[in-house]
Amino acid sequence: MAALLDIRNLHVRIPVGFGHVHAVRGVNLSVEAGQTLCVVGESGSGKSMSALSVMNLLPPRAMRDADRILFDGVDIAQLGPRQMAELRGNRIGMVFQEPMTSLNPAYTVGNQLMEVHRRHRGSSRSAAWARAAELLELVGISNPEMRLRQYPHQLSGGLRQRVMIAMALMCEPGLLIADEPTSALDVTIQVQILRLLRDLQRRLGIAVVLITHDLGVVARVADTVAIMYAGQVVETGSARAVFASPRHPYTNGLLRSMPKPGNGRGEPLQAIPGTVPSLLETIPGCAFAERCARADEACRVGPIATTIEERHSFSCNHPADIRAREEV
Amino acid sequence: MARYAMQRFILALAVAVAVSIISFAILRVSTDLAQALAGEAANQEEVEQIRIAYGLDRPLYVQYFAWLGDIARGDFGESYYFREPVAGLILDRLPLTFTLAGMSLLLALIIALPLGVLAALHHNSWIDRLCLGIAVVGQAMPSFWFALMLIFVFAVTLQVVPLSGGDTWQGLILPAVVLAYYATPAIMRLTRAGMIEVLASDYIRTARAKGLSSASILVKHALRNAVMPVVALAAVKFGFLLGGSTIVETVFALDGIGYLSWESIQRADFPVVQSIVLLFSLIFVFLTFASDILNAWVDPRVRV
Numbered sequence: 001m002a003a004l005l006d007i008r009n010l011h012v013r014i015p016v017g018f019g020h021v022h023a024v025r026g027v028n029l030s031v032e033a034g035q036t037l038c039v040v041g042e043s044g045s046g047k048s049m050s051a052l053s054v055m056n057l058l059p060p061r062a063m064r065d066a067d068r069i070l071f072d073g074v075d076i077a078q079l080g081p082r083q084m085a086e087l088r089g090n091r092i093g094m095v096f097q098e099p100m101t102s103l104n105p106a107y108t109v110g111n112q113l114m115e116v117h118r119r120h121r122g123s124s125r126s127a128a129w130a131r132a133a134e135l136l137e138l139v140g141i142s143n144p145e146m147r148l149r150q151y152p153h154q155l156s157g158g159l160r161q162r163v164m165i166a167m168a169l170m171c172e173p174g175l176l177i178a179d180e181p182t183s184a185l186d187v188t189i190q191v192q193i194l195r196l197l198r199d200l201q202r203r204l205g206i207a208v209v210l211i212t213h214d215l216g217v218v219a220r221v222a223d224t225v226a227i228m229y230a231g232q233v234v235e236t237g238s239a240r241a242v243f244a245s246p247r248h249p250y251t252n253g254l255l256r257s258m259p260k261p262g263n264g265r266g267e268p269l270q271a272i273p274g275t276v277p278s279l280l281e282t283i284p285g286c287a288f289a290e291r292c293a294r295a296d297e298a299c300r301v302g303p304i305a306t307t308i309e310e311r312h313s314f315s316c317n318h319p320a321d322i323r324a325r326e327e328v
Numbered sequence: 329m330a331r332y333a334m335q336r337f338i339l340a341l342a343v344a345v346a347v348s349i350i351s352f353a354i355l356r357v358s359t360d361l362a363q364a365l366a367g368e369a370a371n372q373e374e375v376e377q378i379r380i381a382y383g384l385d386r387p388l389y390v391q392y393f394a395w396l397g398d399i400a401r402g403d404f405g406e407s408y409y410f411r412e413p414v415a416g417l418i419l420d421r422l423p424l425t426f427t428l429a430g431m432s433l434l435l436a437l438i439i440a441l442p443l444g445v446l447a448a449l450h451h452n453s454w455i456d457r458l459c460l461g462i463a464v465v466g467q468a469m470p471s472f473w474f475a476l477m478l479i480f481v482f483a484v485t486l487q488v489v490p491l492s493g494g495d496t497w498q499g500l501i502l503p504a505v506v507l508a509y510y511a512t513p514a515i516m517r518l519t520r521a522g523m524i525e526v527l528a529s530d531y532i533r534t535a536r537a538k539g540l541s542s543a544s545i546l547v548k549h550a551l552r553n554a555v556m557p558v559v560a561l562a563a564v565k566f567g568f569l570l571g572g573s574t575i576v577e578t579v580f581a582l583d584g585i586g587y588l589s590w591e592s593i594q595r596a597d598f599p600v601v602q603s604i605v606l607l608f609s610l611i612f613v614f615l616t617f618a619s620d621i622l623n624a625w626v627d628p629r630v631r632v
């Protein structure tokens with residue numbers, strides 16, 4: 001089956017001072033229609049930049065470069081700004097990490113929901129209003145007519161994130177990108193929002209790219225997983241394969257630091273000892289070498305072997321053995 | 329909103345009272361009024377007689393309340409020079425000064441808002457620097473010099489506007505341009521700063537993620553939020569333009585409040601000076617109050 005979204009060899013460079021942050025370094029990602037891809041990685045690993053690349057919403061001076069970004073068979077890396085705008089909010093919806101500041105304080109919830117529908121569907125005010133009310137209902141907001149008349153500051157963070165989700169779904173997109181949609185929320189609200197996303201994904205049959213720090217979430221919702229480190233995808237595959245036999249030492253480290261089910265889920269990943277390399281410089285060899293127990297001289301110099309299996313691929317010279325979670 | 333308006337009103341009232349006390353005190357402390365009324369040549373006895381006749385021997389607070397009572401009744405005293413009620417003198421000249429300030433504020437907004445937006449959209453580019461450069465020059469050039477340049481070019485050489493006088497609206501064009509030139513930079517810079525901040529905000533990213541048109545993003549989502557502080561500034565600027573008309577009215581021979589205050593200072597016509605100071609201060613207090621209310625009205629977070 002052809003993937004709904006297929007990103008090949010994506011690079012993002014952001015000019016800073018006299019150099020560049022090479023934030024995304026040759027990322028490949030793909031999502032099939034109706035499936036959930038979870039992108040996992042430490043802070044600064046390039047998850048947001050990869051997601052924003054798809055929407056063409058990178059920071060002003062950031063430079064995007066990719067062999068292709070296929071969405072539903074069309075290379076959207078080649079689209080002009082107008083054609084891209086046709087797609088955004090219409091066939092691809094996006095939800096951000098900051099529900100408190102992502103809505104315009106000057107307009108009512110209804111106004112902001114309706115405008116997406118009116119823009120892409122050319123619907124009448126009353127049709128857009130009805131659709132907005134319907135969507136609020138869908139995302140589990142009671143009394144939608146009242147909420148539509150309210151301003152963002154009258155809503156809690158959890159409600160605002162529901163509104164953002166409703167907004168992203170107004171035009172029935174095929175793909176929803178959610179960039180850490182729950183990080184800014186209380187733990188109990190986090191669970192509700194994630195459950196909502198999963199339910200919506202199943203009910204509407206949309207594809208979801210969920211960016212998260214939380215491996216517990218990944219285990220519950222992901223069809224496929226991509227593990228990112230220092231701007232690269234180091235391991236990716238079906239969630240089942242990756243969880244059952246992680247091959248990359250970094251993935252192993254992440255899984256080891258994952259809280260066991262039952263005691264305090266949803267905590268941020270515990271740091272693996274060592275620090276992430278600077279993205280200002282070119283990294284020869286493996287970016288994880290400084291923190292890797294298996295690293296040898298060849299790892300530091302490169303090249304690094306990439307193994308591509310049926311439902312699982314990873315970039316490592318000394319991958320862990322299949323079905324044996326390494327205990328170093 | 330009502331609660332907020334009430335708070336602002338009480339604050340405005342408190343400031344107004346403080347202003348009245350200060351403008352009362354300035355006059356009493358700066359000169360001996362009895363001496364000023366009697367004239368330089370008067371001897372000690374005549375001065376004392378005048379002091380008693382005008383009630384200037386009473387305790388200061390009594391004099392203050394008497395003065396306040398007069399003002400409440402519209403009695404601003406009598407001009408030493410014109411021997412006429414000050415209220416009438418001011419009232420005759422007020423329309424001209426207000427028209428001038430209104431015209432220049434409008435002109436300043438028409439110039440400053442688009443330039444501010446343009447600078448923000450291209451910020452750190454040469455367009456931005458050019459706009460900022462104009463603003464800096466605008467703030468640095470002395471107003472009388474700028475006024476004389478304009479008179480020379482447009483009234484004397486090209487003769488497209490009258491040389492002086494406020495009898496026709498054409499006569500107000502040059503003075504309005506001069507005043508607007510001084511109000512423009514601040515409004516432009518605030519618009520620019522506001523736009524830059526708003527354009528980098530999360531809700532603009534949301535608007536773009538919704539695929540809205542550039543026009544809708546710029547005008548509906550960005551400008552609306554960016555001009556909120558500009559509204560307040562514009563109201564305050566109007567106060568400055570009223571007060572700042574002194575030099576401009578003098579240069580262009582416009583018989584407005586500014587010119588009156590200039591003349592009155594020269595003639596040591598204290599009742600007139602004091603009344604103008606008080607009046608403009610109160611207008612300023614009112615404008616600040618109005619701008620707060622206006623601000624609240626456009627910002628739903630304050631409105632509720």
Ligand SMILES: Nc1ncnc2c1ncn2[C@@H]1O[C@H](COP(=O)(O)OP(=O)(O)OP(=O)(O)O)[C@@H](O)[C@H]1O
Binds near residue numbers: 021023041044046047
């Ligand atoms: N506007 C910017 N200017 C310069 N560098 C930036 C900018 N935004 C992000 N970066 C850099 O790009 C790299 C990748 O950032 P990105 O936001 O994609 O990380 P992330 O994986 O989403 O992290 P987080 O989990 O914290 O959201 C980081 O090193 C970051 O410092």
Ligand code: SF4
Binds near residue numbers: 319
């Ligand atoms: S390539 Fe070498 S350094 Fe990198 S993760 Fe694999 S073993 Fe470790």
Ligand SMILES: [Mg+2]
Binds near residue numbers: 047049180
């Ligand atoms: Mg991020």
